[in-house]
Amino acid sequence: MESRNIRLAVIPGDGIGTEVVTEGLKVLEAVGTKIEPTHYDLGAARYHRTGETLPDSVLQELRGYDAILLGAVGDPSVPPGILERDLLLRLRFEFDHYVNLRPVKLFPGVETPLADTTAEDIDMIVVREGTEGLYAGTGGAMRRGTPHEIATQESLNTAHGVERVVRYAFDKAQSRPRKKLTLVHKTNVLTFAGDLWQRTVNRVAEEYPEVSTDYCHIDAASMFFVTQPGRFDVVVTDNLFGDIITDLGAAIAGGIGLAASGNINPERTAPSMFEPVHGSAPDIAGQGKADPTATILSVAMLLDHLGLSAEAAKVEQAVADDIVERLTGWTGRTTSQIGDDITARVSG
């Protein structure tokens, strides 16, 4: 990777997506990587102009990049679900982003709503399955709009799909100091899917003798995220449980302005995509109020994925140092001022 430029596809998207991505790119360039960004105009504006969400030709082009950086897509003027399903979910499925990686880490200096909780108590990674479960789109509706309407939405879990994400989570756990993996599910009620997940964890665990394993039902895990977040190191869970629990994770670790994520294809058969967890925030778009930190932390994950771990650590440290100086919450800096301050630390 050292010798050639990183080919990066950039999808700024809508609303604050464009604002935060600008700052992410500033930091990426300042950290000394040879990157070659190409911008793609996708999202609500494109949809209104041409009716397109993700043209097949663009999908094919995107395949050729080393990674994708995404801001956020969505606007109140687009019916809900269109951009999520036809753009974001389609990218995840087509590029086999079976790991949705979401760190939940409380940086020193960040306020958490949890009482008596410090940075040492919240440092985990949620490994959310990204291509199956209730997001697979199986099910259907009949007699729609009548009193006899039937709607089913099935959770699809394959042995292959569960095993690969569980293996990824064990590898992650093995690489971390605490070496602990917690399966979060609802095995007592979702007995078919839960059985497959639990058996898979038990079997793969035999290959990782140094990793300790634990299990929590999703409801109990939601409680423990708030009452005892320190019990979690690596959490592995299905698509929907992971979606919900990571919003809770973002809330306890300082809010949506700091939550980063990666949609990862570990086999690298297609580019992985990095994005802040938040959306396009139409309520503050265009005002310079968005916190670009979540995007900058997503850039750190992108660097790490590309094997540039020293650069990734530098970006994360710059964010940590910047955060320590934010006394509590919002400091009144604009989006680009925060980006500039973090960029200065990275280049210094």
Ligand code: NAI
């Ligand atoms: P949102 O995350 O855009 O905003 C929720 C609240 O958090 C708003 O009050 C917003 O101002 C605030 N917020 C979000 N990011 C912030 C940041 N970086 N700095 C400071 N404040 C921030 O979620 P919402 O309002 O539910 O959705 C808005 C649009 O975004 C919708 O169209 C939705 O579909 C889309 N969306 C897109 C996502 C993506 O592209 N991956 C993810 C989530 C939502």
Ligand code: MG
């Ligand atoms: Mg979500």
